[in-house]
Amino acid sequence: MSEFQQLMQDSIPSARDVLQENYSNLLKVADYCDSNYEQAQDKRKALEETMAFTVQSLASVTYQINNLARNILKIFDLQTTHLQQVEANVCSIEQVSKNPASADTMKIPCGRLIWGWIFF
Secondary structure, eight states, rough: OHHHHHHHIIIIHHHHHHHHHHHHHHHHHHHHHHHHHHHHOHHHHHHHHHHHHHHHHHHHHHHHHHHHHHHHHHHHHHHHHHHHHHHHHHHHHHHHOOOGGGTTOOOOOOOOTTTTTEEE
């Protein structure tokens, strides 16, 4: 499996699922913190616990978003590289069409089409 396919089929959907799961967990934590604060004898301690959960949750979400963004940037880099290769191939074909005598010396790679992209 190519890196592109692995990112598209595994890494990015997995990272998205983790973020969705985290969203559900954050709602549960918010409900707990709200209930805990209302029932707490020591409001200051309950507030400190809520602040600790908030910091931990924000750090977790930031980390998960960073991982997802990094994978999306990898996709962009792979697509950019691929487009540069296609552009080079088109330029080669254009040169051959303008100068058929050079066709004997040029080798143009053939790719295979996967998901609308040509992979060499």
